[in-house]
Structures are given as C-alpha cells and as structure tokens.
Amino acid sequence: MNPDQTRTPIVDALNAYLGIVRFHMPGHRGGKGADPVLLSVLGERALAYDVTGVPGMDDLQEPTSCIKEAQALAASLFGADQSYFVVNGTSGAIQTMVLATVDIGDSIIIPRNIHKSILSAIILAGAKPVFLPTTYHPYLGFSLGVEKGALEECLTQNSDGLRSKAILLVTPTYYGTAQDLTDLSELVHLHDKLMLVDEAHGPHFHFHPVLPKPALQCGADAVAQGAHKMLGALTQASLLHVKGQKIDGARIKASFQYLASTSPSYLLLASLDAARKQMAVEGRELLDFAIGLAEDLRKEVNNIPGLYCFGEEITDHPGVDAFDPTKVTITVRELGITGYQAEEYLRKEHGIQVEMSDFYNVLVIVSYGNTPEDVNLLVDALRDLVNAVAEGRVPKKLLKCHESIHQVPYLPEMALIPREAVQSPWERVRIEDSVNRISAEVVTCYPPGIPILYPGEVISQETLDYLEGVKHLAFGISGPEDRTLTALRVVKKT
Numbered sequence: 001m002n003p004d005q006t007r008t009p010i011v012d013a014l015n016a017y018l019g020i021v022r023f024h025m026p027g028h029r030g031g032k033g034a035d036p037v038l039l040s041v042l043g044e045r046a047l048a049y050d051v052t053g054v055p056g057m058d059d060l061q062e063p064t065s066c067i068k069e070a071q072a073l074a075a076s077l078f079g080a081d082q083s084y085f086v087v088n089g090t091s092g093a094i095q096t097m098v099l100a101t102v103d104i105g106d107s108i109i110i111p112r113n114i115h116k117s118i119l120s121a122i123i124l125a126g127a128k129p130v131f132l133p134t135t136y137h138p139y140l141g142f143s144l145g146v147e148k149g150a151l152e153e154c155l156t157q158n159s160d161g162l163r164s165k166a167i168l169l170v171t172p173t174y175y176g177t178a179q180d181l182t183d184l185s186e187l188v189h190l191h192d193k194l195m196l197v198d199e200a201h202g203p204h205f206h207f208h209p210v211l212p213k214p215a216l217q218c219g220a221d222a223v224a225q226g227a228h229k230m231l232g233a234l235t236q237a238s239l240l241h242v243k244g245q246k247i248d249g250a251r252i253k254a255s256f257q258y259l260a261s262t263s264p265s266y267l268l269l270a271s272l273d274a275a276r277k278q279m280a281v282e283g284r285e286l287l288d289f290a291i292g293l294a295e296d297l298r299k300e301v302n303n304i305p306g307l308y309c310f311g312e313e314i315t316d317h318p319g320v321d322a323f324d325p326t327k328v329t330i331t332v333r334e335l336g337i338t339g340y341q342a343e344e345y346l347r348k349e350h351g352i353q354v355e356m357s358d359f360y361n362v363l364v365i366v367s368y369g370n371t372p373e374d375v376n377l378l379v380d381a382l383r384d385l386v387n388a389v390a391e392g393r394v395p396k397k398l399l400k401c402h403e404s405i406h407q408v409p410y411l412p413e414m415a416l417i418p419r420e421a422v423q424s425p426w427e428r429v430r431i432e433d434s435v436n437r438i439s440a441e442v443v444t445c446y447p448p449g450i451p452i453l454y455p456g457e458v459i460s461q462e463t464l465d466y467l468e469g470v471k472h473l474a475f476g477i478s479g480p481e482d483r484t485l486t487a488l489r490v491v492k493k494t
C-alpha cells in the first residue's frame with residue numbers, strides 16, 4: 001500500500017516539541033535568548049523550531065522515528081529503496097555516494113566538466129578519475145552530455161589495468177539539457193559497474209510528464225538531488241536516493257555518517273519533509289504553472305531581436321535527449337555583449353537577479369514561486385538591455401578573439417591521483433617555470449568552464465601555452481590560489 005504522502009512527520013514532531021522547556025542546545029533556547037537582530041531576521045517561529053537531535057526528536061545518523069518515517073516517504077515517492085536527507089548540500093550527497101562505492105585506488109569514470117563537489121568526493125575517496133568526453137555546443141558555448149559510443153570506448157579501454165567501479169554522470173546540466181540514461185545504465189551494468197548520477201538540477205523531474213525522465217527510472221544505482229535547488233526545500237537541503245542491491249547498504253549508511261553533522265538543523269530537515277509533501281500533493285499543478293510561465297518567457301524572448309532562447313531543437317544535438325523547459329537560457333551573443341554584462345545590467349538597472357551567466361548566456365530558472373508579473377518585468381528589462389546596447393550604454397565586450405578560449409588542450413597525463421597531489425607538500429612556482437611539474441590544484445577558465453588542469457596532472461608546454469594565451473581573455477579563473485595565473489601550485493619534488 002502506498003504511504004500517506006500528505007503526512008509530514010518531522011514537521012509534526014517539531015510542532016509537538018514547541019511546549020517543551022529547554023535546557024539544551026542551541027544556546028538561544030528557542031529564540032528567547034536570541035539577539036534582537038537575529039530575531040528580526042528569522043522571526044520567533046523559525047527560532048522556536050531550531051532544534052537538533054534531542055530525545056523527543058530523532059537522530060539523523062541512526063533514525064528511528066520521525067526522520068526514518070520522512071525518509072521512507074521520500075523513498076516511496078521518488079521510487080528509491082532508501083533515501084537520505086542530506087543537510088550539507090548536494091555536495092554532501094555526492095560525496096556520500098562516491099565514498100560508499102569507490103575504494104582507495106579505484107578509478108571512477110566522469111565527464112571532465114563536473115561540479116567541484118565531485119572532485120572533492122574523489123579526493124576523499126582516494127580515487128583516480130578517468131575522463132569521458134562530452135559533446136559541446138559551440139554556439140551556446142557549453143558542454144552537453146555523453147555519447148553512448150564514447151562511454152563504451154571508455155569502458156572497454158579501461159576494462160583491464162584500471163579498477164573502475166563506477167561511472168558518475170551529470171544530468172541534467174545546469175542549463176537543463178538532459179539525457180535519458182536507460183541505455184547508458186544498461187551498458188554500465190553490463191560491464192558490472194555502478195551508475196551514479198548527479199541530478200542536482202532535476203529533483204522535480206518525477207512530478208511532471210513533460211520533464212525529462214528521472215535518473216532513478218533509467219536504472220541509476222544512486223542519485224544525488226538538490227531539493228533546495230529545484231524544489232521548495234531550504235538552502236543546503238538535499239536528497240540522496242539509492243536503488244537496487246548493487247550498492248552495499250551498510251557502506252552507504254557508514255559513508256553518510258562520516259560526512260553528516262551530528263547536529264543537523266531541523267529547519268532543513270523539516271523543509272525536506274514539506275517539500276516532499278508539496279510535490280506529492282500538488283507537484284503536477286505547480287509544475288504545470290511553472291512550465292507555462294517559462295514557455296511564455298521563452299516565446300517573448302525569442303521575439304526580441306538579438307536574443308535567442310533554445311527550445312525543443314536542442315534535442316537534435318548529440319548528448320541531449322530532453323530538456324527542462326523551466327530552465328530558460330537567454331543567449332545574448334548576437335548583441336555583441338557577454339552574458340556577464342547582461343546579468344550585471346539586469347541587476348543594477350532593473351533589480352533583477354538571474355541564476356547565473358556565462359560568456360554567451362544568462363540562465364533564468366522559472367519556478368512555481370514566480371508570477372506572470374515577474375516574467376513581464378524580465379521581458380521589459382531585456383528589451384531595455386537590447387536598446388542600451390544599441391545606444392552604446394552597454395559596451396560590446398564580446399571580442400572575436402575570445403573564441404580561441406574554447407580550443408582547450410588535449411587531456412594532460414595524470415601522474416598522481418588527486419588525493420596524493422593535494423595532500424603532498426607543494427610549492428608555488430612562476431607559471432613559466434611549471435612545465436613538466438605536477439599540478440596541486442585545479443584550474444578552470446570561464447569560458448569554457450572545463451578544467452584545464454586537475455590536481456595530479458602533469459603541466460605540459462601545450463597546457464601552459466593555452467593558459468598564457470587565454471588568461472587575459474577569460475572572464476573568470478576558478479580553482480587556483482593565484483587567479484591571475486602568475487604562479488601555479490605544484491607538488492614539491494622529493
């Protein structure tokens with residue numbers, strides 16, 4: 001029998017706890033001792049609900065009551081065998097699943113343009129990354145998905161010599177392009193490996209037929225989801241789902257315990273409980289509304305000369321089977337400005353903050369929390385942006401030479417696993433003196449957002465030439481301690 005998804009066990013337990021006289025942490029004692037500034041920010045109720053795992057509530061590490069029930073409700077709704085409530089972000093969920101499935105010295109197959117939490121998971125696990133090529137959209141300027149042939153080649157090439165346990169794929173992308181993982185999961189399982197999925201941007205896929213197929217329905221063994229990103233949970237609150245018998249339940253529980261706080265915030269846990277109930281009860285209608293709003297926005301944007309917003313046609317591109325219409329990518333390159341400039345203009349001149357921008361695009365996420373008025377304001381602001389560029393109020397900074405930055409060098413050789421590289425003694429050397437040294441840091445230039453160096457990789461002359469050539473063209477350098485790229489952190493010679 002399906003459990004009653006209208007229940008909210010954690011919220012109920014909190015409500016029952018409100019009358020208790022507290023002689024326990026946190027020090028503000030349900031708000032009575034809180035500084036007025038904090039009280040004015042959070043309000044009395046939020047502070048009254050700010051408890052942790054005291055008797056009377058539950059223990060996130062060894063749940064037996066309200067958390068256990070709430071996690072079981074989530075597992076049933078998402079079609080998992082076990083779901084975990086994660087309070088340290090989707091990063092925490094990703095780290096848990098990698099730590100639970102990969103042994104020291106094992107390799108893990110990943111695309112190169114992963115979120116930094118996957119690198120930190122690989123460092124924690126002491127694993128060796130093996131990189132899988134992804135498709136790339138040259139006009140939009142971002143990476144898409146993985147082709148089956150490329151995965152097959154990678155699995156066959158690495159079938160001996162390297163002990164690879166798992167493949168970790170990222171779908172959907174930040175921009176909402178998605179892959180149906182059914183075939184890829186079959187292939188991965190045929191090779192006796194695990195399919196792990198970073199579905200940070202797709203927890204809502206379960207709740208509307210127009211949205212891409214969720215990874216759990218495509219044969220994934222474990223899936224990390226950002227409930228705070230695309231559902232209504234509080235910031236940081238995330239989910240980890242496990243399905244099937246391939247992953248050792250005791251090991252995933254142990255990994256969860258290694259990484260989870262022993263004092264989790266019940267505000268975060270209650271928000272996961274409520275977000276799950278909201279989706280179960282009215283997810284379809286709420287998402288109908290959000291998708292409708294997003295489609296209106298997409299249509300309006302595509303009517304503004306100089307702007308483009310991809311739709312269904314993106315699925316013609318290799319590495320894309322479906323897309324999430326609530327992610328609206330507004331491509332501004334025909335205006336001759338960068339996405340970064342557009343984002344800044346919208347914030348400074350119109351008080352509108354988008355989700356993020358890159359070289360050619362601004363990314364807008366439309367949720368059921370938005371209104372038609374929000375969309376109208378954004379459309380008016382975009383029209384004004386186009387006029388501002390035409391009138392020279394926004395300078396055209398998109399230079400042709402920036403295109404060279406997309407020609408990233410060939411994969412460097414990996415001499416040490418990332419964990420050894422970051423945990424070994426290191427030194428800073430001038431970039432021109434770093435050739436043939438082993439990088440102790442990751443270096444990513446934006447665009448294209450694909451790491452040029454991972455910790456443990458040998459710095460070749462080709463990589464150096466690329467970095468020298470593009471460091472003044474990049475709009476952002478992420479990873480290295482010295483973001484001017486004058487010096488690089490390298491592993492000390494022994």
Ligand SMILES: Cc1ncc(COP(=O)(O)O)c(C=O)c1O
Nearest residue numbers: 089090091092115117198200226
């Ligand atoms: C694809 C992807 N995975 C994982 C994460 C990590 O999520 P969190 O910030 O919740 O730790 C992010 C964050 O933006 C992300 O975009």
